[in-house]
Amino acid sequence: MEYNLIPPCKELESHISHFWVCTWDTPLEKPNTTYYVVGSSLSEIVFAFNGNEKNSSFLFSAIQGHTHLANQYPVDEFHHLIGVAFYSYAIPNFFNIPASELNEKFMPLNTFLGKEGILLNEKIETASSTKERIDVLSEYFKSLLNQPKMEDPLITKAIKAIKNGNGNLKIEPLAYDFGLSQKQFNRRFKQYSGFNPKTYSRVIRFESVIKQHPTSSSLTEIAHENGYFDQAHFNNEFKLFTGFNPKDFWSLSDDDI
Template sequence: MKYTTILPSEELKDLISHFWVCTWDVPLEKPNNTYYVVGSSLAEIVFAFNGNSKSSSFLFSAIQGHTHLANQYPVEGFYHLIGVSFHSYAIPCFFNIPATELNEKFMPLSKFLGNEGTMLNEKFAMASSTEERINMLSDYFKSLLRQPKMEDQLIMKAIKAIKNSNGNSKIEALSQEFGLSQKQFNRRFKEFSGFNPKTYSRVIRFESVIKQHPTTSSLTEIAYENGYFDQAHFNNEFKLFTGFNPKDFWNLSEQNN
């Protein structure tokens, strides 16, 4: 498997984490009939093909919401994916809906976007290169920024504070800092992140662990550095988010690279 990431433009960098391309070797591997999802603060739009050549057929597209649970979805067998990963708090900005509407969702893009999704599918199917498709996606998201959108600058600051602390911020202190009751803070936070503050913090902390490996080979060290009470707590949390224990998850990742 070959996995490549592409950074977004300056205009999109605060809302989009990255574009990405993933390709499997057609002669050596079986087609992928399952789409795996792990806990993530990011939502994704993905386009699937049966290969990575100009003659390859477009198979399907889907939008996957942010989630704190691992899941698996049956799909038409693919060898090539092109996707975009955007922060859950970008959902109100791009689509003018609460982030909660995409929490743990996996659905066809045409169902979510209607005619716009159908048109994107048609353009993707007709495009002749990955670069053209990434530019197409970039232009689409730029166009969304010019439309009316939901905004909550206060909560955006709180979300970024939790991200910057790798999920180790004190939630009660944050709500007091922004002059909100705990109930108000939780409601507004969930609307813009898709998670309640504590769950969002857990997901961000998990993502911090993923980013740190393979900088250290000690799982215990990773756990303590990221605020886990002990190895057992770390293992339980990791299995909830990925469906695997840490060693099996990273062994699987290495096999796929």
Template structure:
């Protein structure tokens, strides 16, 4: 698979983590299973028959933040363009609690109605990846200007957890923001859809995935990312992806 990440413009960086583009070899069988693994982000994806101008847009997916791996049968695709949103940005962009998308898997039109249908049509008609990223950028800029709701304190807390790679002590973080742990948990879940301890754990697991080129074995990966031992990391692999580490990495070959 040819995979690339594209950073959003400065105006959107408090809402969008990154855009991504994945293209598979058309000489291989098409992807007809959509894999979902534990993810602290919310994704909106557009799956195409291929990466040529005339190739059809097959389906859209709004995948909410989740701690549970899932698999969905879909039309065979070779090309996907996606946007990964910070879960704390969901209230700001869509004026709903992030909990409403937690573990969700639905079409863009189901989620946004006419607005989603119009965006889907624009993406289907665009000729290049660059134009599709521009369409998404304009769409989210318009949302930012329209929506008014966001908990800035929780946005800061999420950033601290991400900066610390999921090794944050949640009780200490709550004290830092002058909140009881119960208040912090309630506000954090309303903004992100996650219990803060579970979010912290997923971010720690994501740090292992992100640092894959930097470690030589799973024991090293576990200790470098704050796990007590490799067995705890193996447990998180199974919990968050549905696969053992070996089987998980086979998916990208």
């Protein structure tokens, strides 16, 4: 399996985390029939193909909402995926709906976007390379920035503060710092992040561990650094977010499953 991340253009970097491409070797690896979802603060749009060649067949597209729960979805057999991952607070900016409406969702792109989804699928299908497909997606999202949108700069700032603090900020003082009651803060926070503040913090903390793991040999040390009280606490959170214990989760990539 080959997995690559591609940064967005400067115009989109405050809304989109990254584009990504994942390819499985067609002759050597069985096609995937399950789409795995792990806990994530990001939402994604993904396009699936039966291979990475120019004439590979387009199979399906879907939008996956941010979630704190692991899940699995049966899909058509695929060997190649192209996706775009965007921050949950960008959902109101892009689609003019509360982020909470996409929480834990996995649905066909046509269902979510209607005619726009059909047109986007056609453009992605007929594009002849990964670069062209990412260009198509970039132009689509740039066009959304010019449309009327929901915005809450104060809450967006709070979301970024929790993210920058790797999920370890105290929530109650944060609400006070922004001049809001806890109830107001929680309501507005969920509208723009899709989570309540404490759940969002837990997801961000989990993501921090995932990012740090390849650079350190001690998973226990990383867990403590990110605010987990003990190994049992960490293991329970990890199982909730991935569906696996840490050892089994990382063995998936080692075995190219």
